[in-house]
Amino acid sequence: MKVISELCDICGTCVAVCPVDAIIVTEFKVKIDNDICTNCMNCLKVCPAKAIEEGE
Amino acid sequence: MVKYKYDIVVIGAGPAGSVAARFAAENGASVLMLERDREPGIPVRCAEGVSHNGIVPFIDIDKRWIASQIDIAKLTSPNNESAFMHNNGVGYVLERRIFDTALCELAAKHGARLITKANALDLIKENDKIIGVKYRYMGKTREVKCDIVIAADGTESRVGRWAGINTTVALRDIDTCVQYTLAGLDIKKDTCEFYFGNEVSPGGYVWIFPKSDSTANVGIGIAGHLSHKKGPKEYLDEFVAKRFPDATITYTMFGGVPTSATLKEIVRDNIMLVGDAARQVNPITGGGIVQGMIAGSIAGKVAAEAVKKGKFDAKFLKKYRKEWDKTLGNTQKVMHSMKEKFLFMTDERFNNLVGFCKKIPSDKFSLKALFTEAVKGDPKLMLDVAKSFIVSKIKLK
Numbered sequence: 001m002k003v004i005s006e007l008c009d010i011c012g013t014c015v016a017v018c019p020v021d022a023i024i025v026t027e028f029k030v031k032i033d034n035d036i037c038t039n040c041m042n043c044l045k046v047c048p049a050k051a052i053e054e055g056e
Numbered sequence: 057m058v059k060y061k062y063d064i065v066v067i068g069a070g071p072a073g074s075v076a077a078r079f080a081a082e083n084g085a086s087v088l089m090l091e092r093d094r095e096p097g098i099p100v101r102c103a104e105g106v107s108h109n110g111i112v113p114f115i116d117i118d119k120r121w122i123a124s125q126i127d128i129a130k131l132t133s134p135n136n137e138s139a140f141m142h143n144n145g146v147g148y149v150l151e152r153r154i155f156d157t158a159l160c161e162l163a164a165k166h167g168a169r170l171i172t173k174a175n176a177l178d179l180i181k182e183n184d185k186i187i188g189v190k191y192r193y194m195g196k197t198r199e200v201k202c203d204i205v206i207a208a209d210g211t212e213s214r215v216g217r218w219a220g221i222n223t224t225v226a227l228r229d230i231d232t233c234v235q236y237t238l239a240g241l242d243i244k245k246d247t248c249e250f251y252f253g254n255e256v257s258p259g260g261y262v263w264i265f266p267k268s269d270s271t272a273n274v275g276i277g278i279a280g281h282l283s284h285k286k287g288p289k290e291y292l293d294e295f296v297a298k299r300f301p302d303a304t305i306t307y308t309m310f311g312g313v314p315t316s317a318t319l320k321e322i323v324r325d326n327i328m329l330v331g332d333a334a335r336q337v338n339p340i341t342g343g344g345i346v347q348g349m350i351a352g353s354i355a356g357k358v359a360a361e362a363v364k365k366g367k368f369d370a371k372f373l374k375k376y377r378k379e380w381d382k383t384l385g386n387t388q389k390v391m392h393s394m395k396e397k398f399l400f401m402t403d404e405r406f407n408n409l410v411g412f413c414k415k416i417p418s419d420k421f422s423l424k425a426l427f428t429e430a431v432k433g434d435p436k437l438m439l440d441v442a443k444s445f446i447v448s449k450i451k452l453k
Contacts, residue, residue, distance in 0.1 A: 012212020013312025016225045021217045046280040048232040048310040
């Protein structure tokens with residue numbers, strides 16, 4: 001999964017639904033660790049800003 | 057000067073965290089709060105509505121952080137019928153930016169310390185035991201030791217996960233939200249509005265919380281499992297285009313609200329979770345400010361007692377869990393099973409519900425009166441609601 005930083009509002013909704021703790025939020029950005037990510041797509045489905053897409 | 061060892065470190069300086077810090081400090085513990093952002097309360101991710109009765113136990117009302125006073129709630133059904141409720145008590149639309157800072161100032165007054173721009177990175181453990189927090193501050197990694205960590209790091213919480221607690225929320229138990237602050241409106245300052253229906257807001261609702269007679273927080277939350285094809289922003293844009301075609305957007309915010317029951321585990325040895333991080337949110341309204349403050353006050357007191365007695369194990373900290381369940385946790389469980397019913401409610405049912413509300417004189421509105429009307433008009437709906445009580449094995453007081 002990949003964060004489209006231009007769209008991301010850094011709200012962290014994705015973190016709450018990530019079953020494997022693959023998402024990191026700082027004050028300035030959200031990062032998905034694709035070594036941990038299982039491609040469950042939960043984050044992509046709930047992102048209110050539609051800022052997550054498939055791919056690395 | 058900031059010390060290297062505190063009794064308690066609170067991660068997150070929102071309402072839950074700062075109230076926890078205040079009560080812990082007031083009861084004799086040394087407390088440090090770490091806040092990721094540059095200032096408590098920003099960026100605001102909140103509709104900012106609270107009840108007067110909910111906040112007065114924690115802070116004296118101050119007009120600096122009150123945008124407007126709400127006396128009337130208006131519910132609108134899918135078939136565009138509206139019901140008004142007058143007697144739910146006074147509510148406020150807050151200025152969270154100022155409110156959150158005021159709560160931190162109160163915590164500071166009782167002796168708690170706060171560091172802003174301090175991003176928690178991990179828990180420090182020794183032989184699997186939590187002994188502190190590692191955080192990033194102004195380009196440097198720092199460590200602070202403590203006996204108890206209070207995780208108040210919100211919807212996006214990771215601290216609980218670092219302690220081995222499963223904090224994952226199911227898709228249907230998160231509301232995905234967008235909110236605009238709109239200007240140039242012509243609205244009633246004392247009336248908040250709610251719009252329901254599967255066309256308007258599947259598995260959630262649209263809210264209008266006025267901040268003045270020309271500005272309002274207008275937002276939407278929809279159930280996470282229903283948001284994939286059409287997202288909350290598309291629904292909200294449609295609503296705003298119809299209801300406020302000439303409005304100007306002065307603030308756009310995105311966010312998520314957990315609408316589950318409280319997590320199974322909110323304490324472990326040396327750690328407690330509070331607020332959105334513990335999923336202590338009213339699953340029907342999505343309101344979490346007062347819930348977070350109540351949880352924070354309980355957790356803060358228990359933590360201070362733990363410090364006095366030198367007992368930091370889960371067995372002692374479970375006092376917080378017990379007290380929380382008695383105060384709100386059990387009720388939240390019932391609300392959660394009721395929400396499950398709402399998730400699958402047809403528009404016809406919503407029409408019925410608002411119809412029942414309309415039958416009750418607006419100044420006599422109560423849940424009991426609503427139930428009485430509903431039992432007469434839609435026994436099946438009431439049967440569903442009754443089932444949620446049985447499923448949760450709990451009686452509402």
